[in-house]
Amino acid sequence: MKRRRGVVLVIFILAIACPSWAVEVAPSISDKEIIEKLGELKGDIKELRGEIKAVREELKGEINAVRQELKGEINSLRQELKGDIKGLKADIKRIEEGQRNIEHQIDRLVNIFIGIVAAFAAIVAITIGFAIWDRKTALQPAIAKSRELEVKEDKLERALKEFAKADSRMAEVLRNVGML
Numbered sequence: 001m002k003r004r005r006g007v008v009l010v011i012f013i014l015a016i017a018c019p020s021w022a023v024e025v026a027p028s029i030s031d032k033e034i035i036e037k038l039g040e041l042k043g044d045i046k047e048l049r050g051e052i053k054a055v056r057e058e059l060k061g062e063i064n065a066v067r068q069e070l071k072g073e074i075n076s077l078r079q080e081l082k083g084d085i086k087g088l089k090a091d092i093k094r095i096e097e098g099q100r101n102i103e104h105q106i107d108r109l110v111n112i113f114i115g116i117v118a119a120f121a122a123i124v125a126i127t128i129g130f131a132i133w134d135r136k137t138a139l140q141p142a143i144a145k146s147r148e149l150e151v152k153e154d155k156l157e158r159a160l161k162e163f164a165k166a167d168s169r170m171a172e173v174l175r176n177v178g179m180l
Helices: 002-022 031-166 168-177
Strands: none
Touching: 031 168
16 A cells, blocks of 8 residues: 555656646847837737728728618618509509499499389389279179169069069968068
8 A cells, every 4th residue: 555655646746747847948038129029019010000990991981882872772662662652552542432433333223222122012002002993993883783783672572572462372472482
């Protein structure tokens, strides 16, 4: 076990020491070199700023061009939509006028139908009235004839009764029939 501890300790020490072998020692840079490098960096930064400004100006120009193009397209779309809306309004007016015409025709047809029904009702009423009138006028001659016959019958009955007073055979015949 002691041996194991010793091996582990050696491995641990080597593991700690290994990263330190990977580090290189930096060469010493003089102040003059640092100042020169800083000067170069300043120049590069100024150059980058100029390029950034140029790119920014170029982007502004492109953005403005895109804006103008979009405005033009938006305006053309607006004009197109206005035209479409006017067309739709005209279509709606035409449809509404068609509906009014259809309603007018329906009203006219309803009035015609009412007229036909009224004419049919009038024909039926006239037919019934004519039938009643015809019955009345057709029955009047029959009623008159019936009254005339009743009058003749009464006269004939009286005549027979008068004759039966004089003739006994006739009186017996009239009694048998129930007239005396």
